[in-house]
Amino acid sequence: MSRDRTPPLVSADWLRTRVDDPDTVILDGTTFTPGTGLSAPENYEAQRLPGAIFFDINAVARRVPGPPHRMLPTPAEFAEDLSRLGLEHGRHYIVYDSHGLYSAARVWWMFRMHGYERISVLDGGLPAWRDAGGEIVSGPGRVRPRTAWPVGRLGPWVRDWREIRDNLATGAEIVVDVRPYEQFNGDTSHSYPGVRPGHIPGAVHLSQRDLRTARGDFLPKERIVALLAQKGLSADSPIVASCGSGVTACILSLAMDVLRGEPCPVYDGSWEEWGGRADLPNELDF
Template sequence: MDPVVSTAWLADRLRAPDVRVVDGTWFMPAERRSGRDEYLQAHIPGAVFFDIDAIADRATDLPHMLPSPEVFAQEAGALGLPREADIVVYDTHGIRSAARVWWTLRAMGYPKVYVLDGGLKKWLAEGRPVEAGEIFPRAAALEPILDPALVRNVDDVRALLVSGEARVVDARSATRFTGETPEPRAGLRSGHMPGAANVPWEQVIAVDGTLKPADELKAVFKAAGVDLGKPIVTSCGSGVTASVLALALARIGLDRTPVYDGSWTEWGGLTDTPVVIGA
């Protein structure tokens, strides 16, 4: 099934008992904006706020790493997100951080998760309703589940670079990938993993903020030298836009693509991981 749903689809089902809406807005620190603050000002009616920095592993200094399945079950349960519901995630960008929440929920055992195509930006442009303030949902009881097939860690990536069993596809900008511009997070080396391909995440998003059609997405990946018939692992700066690439790959039928959770914040912050400078 397509991993995105239209604004019209959601508007028709907004009050359905089997649908839950999640605001997954997140900003880079340099943007000096708060996803939660903007959620409180205006969100799709009934939406709960999913904070990727709060629902995360607190034992690491890496940003918004997946928490344990047990912690996640408690947090998602408190947000009133039962696994049998249709979960629709959006953000204010169009499609960016919503994809990270989409991937997180799927990795934690949710079978029916979708991203709102065009996000809140498109919703508002169409004159659809919003509300302000906090939502207090009825809690859901959840069993801890983790789908390890959707997650890769640093040791997994080290191994696949040696074996060649999968291709890393990096969602960062071309100049960050080549090392021409420094990383926005201090203390990280510049460059990319040996053998990685570069598909800057904006290339899979149309000018109106929606996900490009499947045929255009295939062309984007093929232009970057990515063989869509072989296993892929997506990566980026901190696992957010890597999830955008995973979403795009799901649209073209590769819906089990794993994300390297630590991404370049972890890889570039280590001293013993191989790094390539240049194209």
């Protein structure tokens, strides 16, 4: 499928003209950070786009337990989860979240990682849809019959802790940490108990918040290019995105796909894994 026919981002106005198209399937990829007391399933029942299917990134994850709590599922696990959700292979999936842009990028990245290209993110998410006059519905979602999603192949856009450790010596890739600065260079134990402060040695800091508006829309391409340049980076740089738990790093991966037509890799374990291991080095810039 041509990437021209499946853009990584679509607008609310674009989706309003296609919301009733049988080829278009909408996914609600909302999640909330631990400690907020908010429930994504309850949020889905309270406010969602018409026909949206709830996609729980905490459930569509690696079966093996352990830190970090959310990891990329295997191809067989991903196919099983999508079959259980009743998703049909070949449709154009549009994923959004209630924040504007937060966990929707993680859903997009998982589809791309498993070889599926017909996946787009709603730019600005639910706030943009609401501002465009789109209908908001509530109540329990429809139970969909099980399907048979085929097992795909993993793409190249993921890194594990061993690859990040080895990269400390080679410097072949540039780790870009998208957490807010106070987390990049400070204590995150309130979000991740037992995890050390700091960041991966040599990591470049670029907050994912700076890539988007307050509503959650991506900045124009030229402004994102300028932000990268301020950090000594470009769209062609060999970037690996990292964050707190592997969710918002996918926002940078999505941004790179917008700029260059291909995602950048994501360190799936991110700081929750790296900072939780005493055998891996950390860095504090003060």
